[in-house]
Amino acid sequence: MKPQKNARLSRRDFLRLSAGAAAATLLASHNLEGAFAQESTPIPTPTPIPGLSGEIVLWGWKGGIEHFQAAIPEFQKLYPNVTVRIEEMSYEDTHTNVLAAINTGVGVPDATNFDVNHLGEFAEGLMDLTEKLQPYLHEFIPVSVKLATYKGKILGVPQDSQPVGMFYRSDLFEQYGLDAEQITTYADLVQAGKQVAEASKGEVKMLAMDVGSKICMGDPHLIIDLLLVQNGLGGTYFNREDDKVVVDTPEAIEAMEVLKQLSDPDICFLGMSDDAAIAAYGADKILATVAPAWFPLAMTGNLPQLSGKWRMMRLPAIKPGGLRASYQIPSVTAIPKDAPNPDAAWEFLRIAQVSLEGQLRFTEATGGVMPTWKRAVETLVEKPIEYFGGQKIYALYAAIAEEVPDVWFGRGWPEARSIMRKHTETVIRREKSPEEACKAAAEEMRLKLNKG
Amino acid sequence: MLSAKWPKLAPYVFISPFFIVFLVFGAFPIAFSGAVSLIDWSGVKMGEFIGFRNYINLIQDPDFVRAVLNTVYLLLLSGPLTIGGGLVLAVLLNSQLLRFKGLFRTIFYLPMAVSLVVSALAFTMLLNKPFGLVNDLIIRQIFNQEPIDFLTNPTLAIPTLTLLIIWRYIGNDLVIMLAGLQSIPSDLYEASRIDGASPFQTFIHITLPLMVPFILFDAILTTVNTFNLFAEPYILFGTEGGANQAGLTTGLLVFRVSFKYFKFGYGAAMAYLLGVVIFALSLLQLRVGQKD
Structure with a gap:
């Protein structure tokens, strides 16, 4: 499905419309031209957590959840006793429901997407992911992690980069x-x-x-x-x-x-x-x-x-x-403090979003939305873009992302x-x-x- | 044992569903939001008891004042047109001279059957500048004038909303007025005809006075609905209420504060204060009506 003309088109509308898009003509194949210096720190090979079972529920809107769906088979190879339920709702409903769930403790999902400008409102109800994300931080575009951070704690896994x-x-x-x-x-x-x-x-x-x-x-x-x-x-x-x-x-x-x-x-x-x-x-x-x-x-x-x-x-x-x-403003995926199955939720996110494969699936599902994993971004900047007269625009975007100063969202x-x-x-x-x-x-x- | 008490209990059991539903979905939310309005509840954190601070802040809030003024303007503009228009249409449809009454009644009531969202979206497209049908065909092709900025010109926000309200709700007013007209005894009209009254005199001296309770009922209903109006301005102008917040209504603001900014305490205080305003306006209308 190609992005369609749409009144009041916003980023989230676009993500929704482009969900499931055929890999875009925009995707290119060239080197990153030094936009990101690769860290030599290796990613640790995680040991599967024994005994994980039950169900995990993930919330999000169309355009931000398809890569979750695509990650289920890989996740269930490691955790056959955990079932994954992805609940699609509108952008507005997702944010309202997250807050209602966190406030009441009723129907709390195991993980949810939201736009980072809401971080200040949701912060107190979200799990601190700083420690869990620590081994992977060098793989992310720095600004995307900064935006997912509130008062020194990383509260969400970066999804897209803008x-x-x-x-x-x-x-x-x-x-x-x-x-x-x-x-x-x-x-x-x-x-x-x-x-x-x-x-x-x-x-x-x-x-x-x-x-x-x-x-x-x-x-x-x-x-x-x-x-x-x-x-x-x-x-x-x-x-x-x-x-x-x-x-x-x-x-x-x-x-x-x-x-x-x-x-x-x-x-x-x-x-x-x-x-x-x-x-x-x-x-x-x-x-x-x-x-x-x-x-x-x-x-x-x-x-x-x-x-x-x-x-x-x-x-x-x-x-x-x-x-x-x-x-x-980009989106992130977070685990609420009251999530019923937080360990399984983290393991799922690790596969679906805290990995090169996961972020490539996200880019593919959205038809070329810029991911936050540096090596996934590299795949976008390899080829000149015909629509832009052969210009390698994602290389420029990648370089801009590197230059963005410290940014954050408050309450x-x-x-x-x-x-x-x-x-x-x-x-x-x-x-x-x-x-x-x-x-x-x-x-x-x-x-x-x-x-x- | 139970069978002996059943005859006395039965009536209460039979009427209990209403009271159970009312207590759960009516009384409890009303009482709970009253309590919430006295708490500083923003986002996840349910804050402390702050007394009437939310109410005091509301009075100083320029957005709230703006929304109330916009809504009153909308009420003053759309209320007389829908109620008056409904009455005039009802009189015409009640006339012995008119044929195809059922057809006309259906036509006027049809917009009520159209989804709110669909009708508001249709208006957005019709009034689009410069490509909407109204601008492109009527304003530009027929009248040879520059397209009108119905949706983003602050001056035109409320009149545009009024257009949509009249189109959608006049059928509802028509039905209320028609019910009122049909309750007026026909011998009064016969007597006035024998006395030589003109149709206009009959309308002024018989129809209008006897329609006062219905007009009053309709006016109160219109007031309540206008203060609660949400979907139409939301679709036409978005949660910000369009340029210069000219289309920001009270219903839209309560939604925005509660479900976009997640300030539940403040939103509840706003809803309560609006409840008081609506109650006062309704009381005023009743008093004026009773005097007349």
Whole structure:
């Protein structure tokens, strides 16, 4: 099944749609070009735990559980007395049910998927996997482990990896006399956008942004998150200790200033629906978009006619010489503290997700979503990608993932994002200055999340 | 022994299913959420007793104020149109002059039979800018105007939601009003005709006063339903309530706070406070109705 065009396409929608996809045309065969230095530490050969029996129950949504299903035969060779039941539910239901189960202790699954931005909420009900994962940590992309860590404890097994770059239309860049190499800061991008707007009499714009927050990649809340991380705020809205709101710091205000410049109606389509944006991409009206690692597959699914015209570059930096890497929210799999059969659950995860074979199965099942196991990533970057004119985009993604700074999610992150989104909109509508919006957002976050 | 007591016990046994179901699924959740509203319960951690702090925070919460104002605006816009429209349609359908009454009744009630989600999704597609049927065919092709941003323009969020509500619920109001009209004795209309009253005078002096209890009932029902409205704004605008939260309703906010942010104590306090608001509004409507 190929990724389909879908209104309000988000990463989880994409994962759902692409589940069971035939191995994507995007998959390539070339070396990683040094993006990851392989550690020499060998993975220990685990000894099967004797006497494991009973049933394990795993929760997740379509797109994040197929590799579990595929791992059952291998698991049952080692543990024939353990049966595995995978319960598929919607993305929203999974998160709600996890919390209800952890709270009540009723119907607790043995393992469950969730998006890491909920880590702060779920932390107290999850098993600390630090010790169990210790022998395997060098195999994971470091940022994926950092994101699965809350207050020093690793609480989830990383599933997918979502470094973010920028896609641009090479043919249109050429047509408007732009050189992607020369766009190294957001100021350069804005300048280039103005050049395009002038040459096209406002018909063509550099970006698209949706005030109504429905375009997956033009959504201002996503862009401000990326900018905050780029400007040194690894917890986006919170400090490392998760006790202070940081969105009114000079770094955050500077990031918001950049967003204001990007949302200039001269260089950016505002208020577009996602369908309209896809049509506009198809009609050569938009030159660039921010793009996490799952986005290439959405592009090939939605805009196959543009094959060969897109290229990928790093995100521009906020300041000259600044960081050109950022990260979007991935998913993890965790074992609740009250899981009825935690040893069997860990053994299953070890086979299904804490192994090269398991992560390759995940990538295959999703049609090419970037895994978190370094050697599994290598298999994605071996061949040039035709859709991107032969560019080895996964090598670039892998390199970006290596450069992503320390990132984390704190308690109340989803609500903080909602608050930030609301105040970001006031900047886009030019109702408030970046400083006013950031201060208002910080005040509201402090009030609602009881942080300093 | 039991057979001797059975005649006295039997009535209680027979009516007990209702009370058991009500206690388990009605009274207990109401009491439990009342208790939860006094606790700082966020995420996994069931926190401490905080008295009325959740209620105090609610009053200072700009999102809550925004949601209440949006919902009141929606009620003021959609309420008169659905109730008034339902009454007018009922009068027309009750007329002796109209043929195919059953067909019209079915047509007007049909949207109620369509799945809520399906109807909201259909509206999303119809009103899409610029490719929805309304924008592409009506606004652009017929009226030669620029497409209208029904779903992402903050000013149009509540009017757009009103459109969907009228389309979907007017049939329900029609049925209530039709039941009311059919309960009015026909001899009153005959007497007014003999006295030479015009149809308009008959409507104002006979139909309307006698329909007051039904209008009142419908108004209370509409108020309760509007404050609990969830699926329609959720599908049209998402949990954030669209641009500038212009489509954020109280039902949507309770869901968002409780099941997206997992702040159960705060969500319960919100639901309770809304319960009080709905109760006060219903009481007000009853009082006004009784005076009239």
